[in-house]
Amino acid sequence: MSGPSDFQPTNPALKWIERRLPIMGLMHSSFVAYPTPRNLNYWWTFGAILSFMLGVQILTGVILAMHYTPHADMAFKSVELIVRDVNYGWLLRNIHASGASMFFFAVYIHMFRGLYYGSYKEPREVLWILGVIIYLLMMATGFMGYVLPWGQMSFWGATVITNLFSAVPYFGESIVTLLWGGYAVGNPTLNRFFSLHYLLPFVIAGVVVLHIWALHVAGQNNPAGVEPKTEKDTVPFTPYATMKDMFGVSCFLLFFAWFIFYMPNYLGDAENYIPANPAVTPAHIVPEWYYLPFYAILRSIPNKLAGVIAMFGAILILAFLPWLDSAKTRSSKYRPLAKQFFWMFVVVCIGLGYLGAQPPEGIYVIVGRILTFLYFAYFLILLPLLARIEKPRPVPNSIADDVLAKSGGKAPMVSAVIAVLMAGGLLVGGADSARAAEGGNKPPAQKWSFSGPFGKFDRGAMQRGLKVYKEVCASCHGLSFVAFRNLAEPGGPGYSVAQAQAFASEYKVKDGPNDQGEMFERPGRPADYFPSPFPNEQAARAANGGAFPPDLSLITKARSYGRGFPMFLIDFFTQYQEQGPDYVTALLQGYEDKPPAGFNLPEGSYFNTYFPGHAIKMPKPLNDGQVTYDDGSPATVAQYAKDVTHFLMWAAEPHMEARKQLGLQVFVFLILLTVLLYFTKKKVWANAH
Amino acid sequence: MTTASSADHPTRRDFLYVATGAVAAVGAAATVWPLVSQMNPDASTVAAGAPIEVDLTPIAEGQDIKVFWRGKPIYISHRTKKQIEEARKVPVSSLPDPQSDEQRVKPGHDQWLVVVGICTHLGCIPIAHEGAYDGFFCPCHGSVYDTSGRIRQGPAPTNLPVPPYTFVSDTKIQIG
Numbered sequence: 116m117s118g119p120s121d122f123q124p125t126n127p128a129l130k131w132i133e134r135r136l137p138i139m140g141l142m143h144s145s146f147v148a149y150p151t152p153r154n155l156n157y158w159w160t161f162g163a164i165l166s167f168m169l170g171v172q173i174l175t176g177v178i179l180a181m182h183y184t185p186h187a188d189m190a191f192k193s194v195e196l197i198v199r200d201v202n203y204g205w206l207l208r209n210i211h212a213s214g215a216s217m218f219f220f221a222v223y224i225h226m227f228r229g230l231y232y233g234s235y236k237e238p239r240e241v242l243w244i245l246g247v248i249i250y251l252l253m254m255a256t257g258f259m260g261y262v263l264p265w266g267q268m269s270f271w272g273a274t275v276i277t278n279l280f281s282a283v284p285y286f287g288e289s290i291v292t293l294l295w296g297g298y299a300v301g302n303p304t305l306n307r308f309f310s311l312h313y314l315l316p317f318v319i320a321g322v323v324v325l326h327i328w329a330l331h332v333a334g335q336n337n338p339a340g341v342e343p344k345t346e347k348d349t350v351p352f353t354p355y356a357t358m359k360d361m362f363g364v365s366c367f368l369l370f371f372a373w374f375i376f377y378m379p380n381y382l383g384d385a386e387n388y389i390p391a392n393p394a395v396t397p398a399h400i401v402p403e404w405y406y407l408p409f410y411a412i413l414r415s416i417p418n419k420l421a422g423v424i425a426m427f428g429a430i431l432i433l434a435f436l437p438w439l440d441s442a443k444t445r446s447s448k449y450r451p452l453a454k455q456f457f458w459m460f461v462v463v464c465i466g467l468g469y470l471g472a473q474p475p476e477g478i479y480v481i482v483g484r485i486l487t488f489l490y491f492a493y494f495l496i497l498l499p500l501l502a503r504i505e506k507p508r509p510v511p512n513s514i515a516d517d518v519l520a521k522s523g524g525k526a527p528m529v530s531a532v533i534a535v536l537m538a539g540g541l542l543v544g545g546a547d548s549a550r551a552a553e554g555g556n557k558p559p560a561q562k563w564s565f566s567g568p569f570g571k572f573d574r575g576a577m578q579r580g581l582k583v584y585k586e587v588c589a590s591c592h593g594l595s596f597v598a599f600r601n602l603a604e605p606g607g608p609g610y611s612v613a614q615a616q617a618f619a620s621e622y623k624v625k626d627g628p629n630d631q632g633e634m635f636e637r638p639g640r641p642a643d644y645f646p647s648p649f650p651n652e653q654a655a656r657a658a659n660g661g662a663f664p665p666d667l668s669l670i671t672k673a674r675s676y677g678r679g680f681p682m683f684l685i686d687f688f689t690q691y692q693e694q695g696p697d698y699v700t701a702l703l704q705g706y707e708d709k710p711p712a713g714f715n716l717p718e719g720s721y722f723n724t725y726f727p728g729h730a731i732k733m734p735k736p737l738n739d740g741q742v743t744y745d746d747g748s749p750a751t752v753a754q755y756a757k758d759v760t761h762f763l764m765w766a767a768e769p770h771m772e773a774r775k776q777l778g779l780q781v782f783v784f785l786i787l788l789t790v791l792l793y794f795t796k797k798k799v800w801a802n803a804h
Numbered sequence: 805m806t807t808a809s810s811a812d813h814p815t816r817r818d819f820l821y822v823a824t825g826a827v828a829a830v831g832a833a834a835t836v837w838p839l840v841s842q843m844n845p846d847a848s849t850v851a852a853g854a855p856i857e858v859d860l861t862p863i864a865e866g867q868d869i870k871v872f873w874r875g876k877p878i879y880i881s882h883r884t885k886k887q888i889e890e891a892r893k894v895p896v897s898s899l900p901d902p903q904s905d906e907q908r909v910k911p912g913h914d915q916w917l918v919v920v921g922i923c924t925h926l927g928c929i930p931i932a933h934e935g936a937y938d939g940f941f942c943p944c945h946g947s948v949y950d951t952s953g954r955i956r957q958g959p960a961p962t963n964l965p966v967p968p969y970t971f972v973s974d975t976k977i978q979i980g
């Protein structure tokens with residue numbers, strides 16, 4: 116894309132094609148011979164990382180769409196079936212779901228890099244604006260993708276975000292109805308979001324082509340911010356930039372794989388493992404971490420329309436950056452003041468992200484307003500002002516001079532910054548889990564055999580837990596995503612196929628209609644799912660004093676509690692993610708016969724130390740000696756609670772052992788690849804210095 | 805690229821490049837596996853393909869029923885004496901896909917023909933009791949099967965396949 120190429124294939128067939136469609140010449144001039152500044156640092160590899168992530172998301176997304184059902188009644192279930200039944204479905208879903216976060220993580224670094232080194236300045240304004248457009252498209256795509264699993268956060272996120280448009284004067288309501296295709300978020304909304312979520316990534320890919328085209332016309336910026344002048348200032352894209360990018364992507368994959376295999380739910384919200392319910396809004400609606408700074412801006416303005424304008428303005432203002440910052444010097448390296456303010460701005464953004472996850476009350480609102488002001492002040496006051504008053508340091512004469520001047524190496528600086536950014540990202544990401552289970556005590560952390568990178572289920576505990584479920588819980592709670600055949604699958608409770616079959620045949624399953632058109636009951640088969648105790652939600656409520664006993668298939672993933680700062684940061688490294696099981700076990704043991712003095716227990720409720728709000732409708736379900744164990748384990752409430760939780764953890768993620776095993780293999784492989792790429796890259800670059 | 809320094813250790817450098825390339829290629833190949841494997845039937849589909857039992861008592865002589873197993877129609881025909889005779893009369897060697905009628909039914913249950921009702925030409929469903937041989941006739945491109953489900957005429961290359969099945973009792977079979 117940088118002018119005519121002198122590339123000529125020697126093979127006559129290729130020559131024939133090349134004369135008619137010079138595509139090989141285009142590729143050669145764009146990705147092989149293309150001169151790239153020789154002083155690029157690792158921040159520049161994020162462009163390649165982003166292209167890679169776009170490819171990953173499109174590929175896994177197209178595959179997931181083969182198994183997904185975009186219907187309000189079936190979407191949630193179809194996602195669960197992907198994870199449970201499709202070959203490697205759990206892997207593909209984890210890649211796609213955490214891939215979205217990785218994509219945003221990379222794009223934020225890419226944007227901050229552009230900001231720091233002045234990559235938006237003349238002649239790269241169009242390149243930068245195309246980037247802002249890609250970012251906007253990414254936000255729309257990410258949002259609609261998050262709606263598709265149709266959990267509680269999907270549904271209420273969709274409601275809140277679409278309602279933003281109701282702030283538009285006069286037409287607001289009509290616009291929102293148009294977006295929904297109904298009087299509320301519902302099946303038509305889900306269908307159109309699915310369609311658009313499939314379309315937009317290809318639009319992004321198109322704009323990325325324009326982005327790269329513009330890049331290859333203007334040429335890459337570089338840390339020194341001076342344009343290449345002679346041959347000495349550049350190296351050919353291949354092998355130099357290619358090898359460096361591959362090494363960068365490989366390092367990024369290590370980070371990515373940590374989420375895929377070990378922390379798949381770290382960045383997600385437990386609430387989204389509860390199927391969408393239009394009648395109940397979750398206590399805290401929190402968007403995905405990558406929207407949090409803008410969410411904080413929205414909430415800090417006390418006027419609906421103004422808040423929406425501020426939120427969109429915060430993004431759109433980026434497009435005007437080339438004209439707001441009119442300083443001649445590009446790179447902040449040579450702008451002592453701009454450099455310091457840049458880092459303050461980074462802190463402001465992370466701070467806004469943190470606030471976006473906090474409840475909008477008290478001190479959070481005040482700090483939110485201050486940071487919102489600082490955010491806009493950076494663009495509207497500070498940058499224009501700095502351009503006029505700042506005295507930049509002299510820039511190097513050429514890129515070659517810059518390279519010679521800093522052969523001391525700045526590696527420590529780069530890694531320090533990566534550490535800061537990662538901590539910031541995690542702070543914001545983990546902020547999700549920082550939301551406390553309000554009014555409930557924190558459950559004590561238990562030791563689980565399935566925690567950690569080598570965690571495995573305990574077959575004995577699972578078999579006992581199944582017994583507890585069957586004899587106690589099953590009278591009110593369903594387990595509708597678990598089939599009898601699962602009991603005999605690898606990684607499960609360790610029953611044989613015959614045992615699972617015998618277990619299934621003890622159940623009566625409704626089938627039909629038969630030839631006479633009537634429904635009939637027959638003994639269960641391995642392919643059947645655990646039958647639910649009530650035919651529908653209304654019947655369940657009627658039998659339980661108005662409360663709906665939730666289905667237990669996903670309960671250990673759908674419940675969580677706040678870990679608080681700094682625990683959730685430490686959790687990322689220790690792979691702690693057992694909030695759900697800890698909570699469920701604690702709840703089962705958390706009953707008090709008498710509520711503490713002064714606590715007003717509503718009629719028909721029971722006091723539970725760990726239940727949010729303490730008043731739970733479920734009577735104390737477990738008592739000592741209630742279930743007989745034949746393996747000599749103590750028949751106590753504590754043991755029952757732990758066993759049934761163990762079983763339910765498996766029920767929520769039957770492929771957990773496979774996930775951790777494959778994770779280990781992938782990590783061994785990736786570390787080997789990264790080391791090899793590092794040395795290859797070093798060998799290749801040895802010739803350039 | 806070709807400076808003096810790189811010429812110093814040509815073998816070591818080449819080994820590094822080859823090793824890196826090989827490891828990357830292995831990784832790429834291993835990545836393709838789950839991406840392709842996900843297209844195979846998922847676990848619930850496989851489980852739903854478990855054997856089924858069919859009660860034969862309601863099927864009168866000369867009648868047939870169609871049941872579904874693994875998403876495929878299975879014809880179960882209660883053949884008349886005449887139909888069985890017709891099927892056994894024809895010399896096996898004269899058939900396009902030589903197979904005797906005895907090979908296609910269970911011994912002692914000669915009256916029961918169980919075949920997969922999918923034309924071996926291109927997958928249409930043949931109609932029972934049609935065609936010149938009183939067996940099956942496929943309307944798509946005119947393949948004709950006899951009372952043993954063997955191809956007699958038309959473009960289909962082979963006989964209608966017999967699914968795996970066993971007699972649980974005299975009046976009950978298990979398919980699969």
Ligand code: FES
Nearest residue numbers: 923925926942945
């Ligand atoms: S499909 Fe039956 S004849 Fe072609």
